[in-house]
Amino acid sequence: MTQRPTPPAPREITTKPRLSDRIFRGTVTGFGMASLVILTLIGLFLALRGFQTFKHEGFHFLTGVKWESVTSDAGKVTNNFGVGAMLVGTVLIATVALIVGVPLSVLCALYLTFYAPERIKKIMVSVVDLMAAFPSILYGLWGFFVLMPMVQYWAGLLFKYLRWIPVFNAPQPFFERSPFVAGMVLAIMIIPIVTSVSREIFAQTPLDRIQAAYALGATRWGMIKTVVFPFGSSGVVGGAMLGLGRAFGETVAVFTVLNIVFKVNLHILYGMGGNVASMIILKWGEAVGDETKALLAAGFILFVLTLLVNMAANTIVKRTLKSGK
Amino acid sequence: MTTTTIAPVAPSKPWAPTPLEILPSILLLVGAAVASYVIVAITPMKGKLAYAFLFFVIGTTLIAGRNGLKRGRSALVDSLASSIAFTGAAMVFLPVASILWTTVSNGVKGLHWTLFTQTMFTASFSDPISKGGLLHALVGTLYLIFISIVVSVPMGVLTALYLTEIKGPGSGFIQFVVQAMSGVPSVVAGLFIFASLIVATPIKASAIAGALALSILMIPTVTRTAQEVLLLVPNDLREAGQALGATQWKTVATIVVPAARNGLITAVILGVARIAGETAPLLFTIGGSDNLNWNPFKNYQGALPVYVWKGLMLGTPESIQRAWTGILVLLVLVLILFVLARVFGGRRIKTK
Numbered sequence: 273m274t275q276r277p278t279p280p281a282p283r284e285i286t287t288k289p290r291l292s293d294r295i296f297r298g299t300v301t302g303f304g305m306a307s308l309v310i311l312t313l314i315g316l317f318l319a320l321r322g323f324q325t326f327k328h329e330g331f332h333f334l335t336g337v338k339w340e341s342v343t344s345d346a347g348k349v350t351n352n353f354g355v356g357a358m359l360v361g362t363v364l365i366a367t368v369a370l371i372v373g374v375p376l377s378v379l380c381a382l383y384l385t386f387y388a389p390e391r392i393k394k395i396m397v398s399v400v401d402l403m404a405a406f407p408s409i410l411y412g413l414w415g416f417f418v419l420m421p422m423v424q425y426w427a428g429l430l431f432k433y434l435r436w437i438p439v440f441n442a443p444q445p446f447f448e449r450s451p452f453v454a455g456m457v458l459a460i461m462i463i464p465i466v467t468s469v470s471r472e473i474f475a476q477t478p479l480d481r482i483q484a485a486y487a488l489g490a491t492r493w494g495m496i497k498t499v500v501f502p503f504g505s506s507g508v509v510g511g512a513m514l515g516l517g518r519a520f521g522e523t524v525a526v527f528t529v530l531n532i533v534f535k536v537n538l539h540i541l542y543g544m545g546g547n548v549a550s551m552i553i554l555k556w557g558e559a560v561g562d563e564t565k566a567l568l569a570a571g572f573i574l575f576v577l578t579l580l581v582n583m584a585a586n587t588i589v590k591r592t593l594k595s596g597k
Numbered sequence: 598m599t600t601t602t603i604a605p606v607a608p609s610k611p612w613a614p615t616p617l618e619i620l621p622s623i624l625l626l627v628g629a630a631v632a633s634y635v636i637v638a639i640t641p642m643k644g645k646l647a648y649a650f651l652f653f654v655i656g657t658t659l660i661a662g663r664n665g666l667k668r669g670r671s672a673l674v675d676s677l678a679s680s681i682a683f684t685g686a687a688m689v690f691l692p693v694a695s696i697l698w699t700t701v702s703n704g705v706k707g708l709h710w711t712l713f714t715q716t717m718f719t720a721s722f723s724d725p726i727s728k729g730g731l732l733h734a735l736v737g738t739l740y741l742i743f744i745s746i747v748v749s750v751p752m753g754v755l756t757a758l759y760l761t762e763i764k765g766p767g768s769g770f771i772q773f774v775v776q777a778m779s780g781v782p783s784v785v786a787g788l789f790i791f792a793s794l795i796v797a798t799p800i801k802a803s804a805i806a807g808a809l810a811l812s813i814l815m816i817p818t819v820t821r822t823a824q825e826v827l828l829l830v831p832n833d834l835r836e837a838g839q840a841l842g843a844t845q846w847k848t849v850a851t852i853v854v855p856a857a858r859n860g861l862i863t864a865v866i867l868g869v870a871r872i873a874g875e876t877a878p879l880l881f882t883i884g885g886s887d888n889l890n891w892n893p894f895k896n897y898q899g900a901l902p903v904y905v906w907k908g909l910m911l912g913t914p915e916s917i918q919r920a921w922t923g924i925l926v927l928l929v930l931v932l933i934l935f936v937l938a939r940v941f942g943g944r945r946i947k948t949k
Contacts, residue, residue, distance in 0.1 A: 289844075296846035297763060304759030306752050307820070308774045310813060314785065317793045379685025387682055396686060398939070399693050405867075405931055406696065407874020408783075409902050410924050413909060414696045417703075426646070460692045467689070491675035514780070521782025523877040528909065549784045553880055571788040575781065582780030586773065 314575060322569025325562070329353055333569065339534050339555065341563050353566040355573060357536045361451060361546025365526065366519035368455025368540060373462045374512045380463070381470035386492060386500075397471075404464035412528030415457035420529055423453045427541045442542035449531035451545035457529050458522055462515035469511030473504045473592055507592030513585030521578045523549040548574045622660055629656035653684060697928075704925025707918045712926075716899075717887035722908055722916040731923055733889045734904035737804060738930075740893045741883075741900055742869055744808035745815050750865055752812075753819025757864075760820075761827040762849055779817035786813040787878030795882065804893035807883035807900065811872040819868040826860025827853065859941045866938040873934065874927055876902035901927045 289297070319326075326333060328351065336354015343349050380400070384393050427447040434440040447453075477500050485495040527550035531543050552567050552574075559567055633651035657680040665673030712730040720729025756775065760768050790810040794800045830853050838848035854861070879885070884897025885907065901923055908920030 292846045293844045296849070297765075300755050300759045300763055301765055303752055303755035304763070304765070304768070304771050307756060307778050307816060308771065310816070311774055311778050311781075313793065314781065314789045314813070317789055318785070321792045321796070376685050376688055379682050380689045383682040383686040387679060388686070396690070399690060402932075402935060403689075403693055405870045405935055407876070407902060407924070407927060407931065409874060409876045409905050409909075410696065410700065410928060413905070413920060413924055414692075414699055416909075418695060418699050419692075422646075463689055491671050493675040493678035494671060496678070517780045521780070521784065523782065523784040524906070549782055549877070552784055552788070553877060556881065568788055568792050571785050571792075575785045578780055578782050578785075579777055582777050583773070586776045 311579075315572070315579075318568055318572035318575055321565055322572045325353060325566040325569040329566075333566075334359065334573070337534055337536055339551075339566075349562065351562050351566070353563070353569075355548055355551070355570050357534050358532075358546040358548045358551045358570070359573075360536050360538075361532075362520055362548050364538065364540060365451045365454045365458060365530070365545060365547055366516055368452060369458035369462055369519045370512055370516060371459075372456060373459035373515060374466055374508075376459070377463050377466035377511075377515075378470050378508055380467050381474055382496065382500075384467075384471055385474040386496060400464050400467050403460075404468075408461065408522060408525045409528075411457055411461055412525040415453070415460075415525060415529045419456060419460075420448070420453050423456050424448060427452055431541055439538065439540055442539045444542070446543045447541050448543045449529055449545075450541055450543045451530065451537070452540045454526050454530040454545060454547070455540065457525050458519045461522060461525060462518050465518055466508075466511045466515040469514060469589060470504070470508050473507035473511070473589070474500055476593055477503050503595075504592065507589055510585045510588030510592065513581055513588065517578045517581040517585060520581065521549055521574065522547075523553060526550045527553055548577075621663065625659040625663060626656050629659055653680075657681070657684075700921065700925055700928055703918075703921040704928075707922030708925070712922065716889050717904075718889070722911045722919055723913045725915055726918050726922065731901065731904050731919075731926065733886065733899040734901045734923065735926070736889060736891070737883065737886075737898045737900040738873065738902075738927075740804040740898065741808045741811060741879075742873060744805060744893060745811045745872055746865060746869065748808065749812040749815040749819055749868060753816045753864065753868065754823050754861060756816070756820045757823035757827055758849065760824050762845070762853065775817050775820050778813070779821065781813060782877075783814055783875050784877040786810045787881035789813070790878070791881040801895075802882055802884035802897055803895055804883060804890075804898040807879050807898065808893075810878035810882045811875060814875060814878070815868040815872045818871045819864050822864035822867050823857075823861055826857045826864060829860065830856045863938045863942040866934050866941065870931055870934040870938065873931055874902055876906050879903050880906070901930075 329336065333354055335356045336352065337357040338352045338354055341349060341351050341353075380396070384396055388396060424447045427450065428445070430440045431442060431445055431447070435442075481499045481503070482495060485499045490498065526547045530545050530547060530550060532546055532551055532554050533544035534546070535544065537544050537546075548570055552570055555563065555567055629652055632655050633648055636651055637647050657677060660680065661673050661676040664676040707726040709727060711727070713732055713735065715730030716733040717729045717731070718733070756771070759765065760772055760775075787810045790806055790813075794806055794809065795802055800806055834852050834856060835848055838852045839845075843851070879900050879902060883900060883903065885903045886897035886899045888899075890896050890898050905920045905923040905927065908916040908918075908923060911917075
């Protein structure tokens with residue numbers, strides 16, 4: 273008689289996660305929270321180091337247009353730091369960038385989604401992705417040596433024929449390193465993000481509505497006007513705001529093509545302007561003591577500004593994408 | 598018995614325009630080119646801009662006009678819209694072509710072998726380009742990339758796993774935070790490392806400080822790409838793993854991650870491409886040495902973007918030549934990464 277081997281004892285039936293799973297879930301959750309921790313730390317540290325400046329300057333830090341640290345003969349240091357002019361400049365340049373860049377990006381996204389043959393589409397998508405991977409210092413170098421001479425010529429034309437419009441006027445015909453040039457460089461730099469967000473949104477347009485429009489005899493443009501734009505316009509606004517966030521935070525490229533002067537200048541063609549991010553690297557080299565703290569405070573302002581714009585933009589884009597499903 | 602051979606049916610597109618139908622449009626475009634040439638010649642408008650502008654206006658008007666005459670007003674508007682959309686796309690294409698062309702044509706003038714064997718320790722940026730090189734910057738950039746990978750890939754991939762596999766409470770919120778983090782300006786990342794590490798801890802300006810600043814920019818890129826890839830892994834695979842009695846850890850480690858391997862490599866490469874050319878954070882964090890430094894934890898370090906930056910800021914013809922050559926080397930690096938990402942991204946999920 274052969275003895276049958278005794279079967280292994282049945283495993284305990286349980287919903288309790290095993291040790292390996294508990295370790296896994298714990299680790300992954302921990303790392304999942306890491307980005308939240310990093311983001312909080314960034315805000316915390318910049319605010320902490322800039323606290324003295326905020327306390328000293330108060331609200332004037334946001335509105336003041338002077339940036340000076342004067343040491344008198346008696347050795348007394350008088351500080352006067354304000355990013356007002358730089359904030360105005362940042363918004364001005366970003367506005368120029370949006371006015372030029374967003375229409376181009378939307379047209380490009382429309383072409384890629386509804387017009388382009390498959391092969392051209394593939395190439396163009398790669399090109400737009402490549403644009404996003406170009407280093408910003410490359411845009412700066414190219415902007416300075418190639419784009420600026422061209423833009424200066426356009427600025428001359430605008431000044432000549434349209435100077436009766438206040439923004440196109442200038443105290444002197446000096447168009448080098450103006451907010452207009454910086455805005456043009458930024459316009460090219462925000463094209464990839466705005467294009468890819470718009471493309472994603474246009475591609476989510478409900479197919480039944482598109483087909484309904486065609487079935488009713490609409491031309492391609494008629495379909496885009498009556499179906500795609502009503503569906504996607506808020507998403508495109510979100511994409512444009514993501515571009516705005518990029519434009520606010522761009523540093524090196526703007527620094528190369530902008531003449532940073534601590535004065536409020538609303539004449540976009542005139543060669544002086546401001547930008548918070550570029551101002552920080554301009555002043556960083558010779559900054560000591562209090563000025564370093566003031567620059568960190570300026571960094572905090574920039575951080576909060578871009579964070580708010582980005583959060584709003586992401587919320588809008590997400591809502592639009594959801595409504596298509 | 599006879600065997601019938603069936604000729605393979607060639608796919609036809611009866612709606613595609615025949616050459617005869619395209620011909621009038623081409624003729625109209627040629628006409629527009631001639632007309633814009635004539636107008637530029639006889640009026641005060643001058644320059645390439647005038648050519649391009651006139652060609653666009655006349656060309657679209659002629660083609661739209663022809664369509665309008667043939668098929669009415671809505672066809673006219675439709676044709677106009679197509680031309681404008683095409684022009685928009687072409688205008689996005691132009692700067693890229695111009696950037697690539699100027700970088701290559703300006704950069705190759707300064708290329709020579711000693712560039713990759715010498716540093717700027719004994720040479721000045723205003724010396725002729727044949728003196729000195731960018732070895733120190735290349736080494737620095739490779740260090741920065743390597744440390745950033747070591748720091749941000751585990752963090753990015755594990756965050757992506759949290760968002761796709763665990764889907765714990767608050768994963769929606771974490772998703773939101775990751776997106777917000779991807780918008781952090783690079784200059785802020787540099788300031789943060791300065792304000793937290795360089796001011797307060799023994800870590801001074803060095804490759805490690807620079808790499809930590811770059812990691813802040815790299816983590817969100819890795820997370821978002823990795824998340825997209827993990828979402829593409831079919832749910833059947835996860836269920837199969839669980840049906841076989843595997844724990845979640847086993848399922849993820851032996852099934853989900855291997856299935857998404859190529860995509861995860863793409864995520865890493867895209868992350869590296871994002872940070873390889875960053876300049877602003879490095880200006881606060883690595884010190885910008887002109888000499889070779891093999892120790893990533895101590896002493897100032899150089900990097901390619903900083904090398905370009907120094908050349909550009911000095912502004913002499915020789916230093917600007919250095920900047921162009923440096924940016925060419927950097928661009929080639931980015932292009933290689935980009936092509937690699939495409940190659941791996943092309944075959945994302947093998948199990949299907």
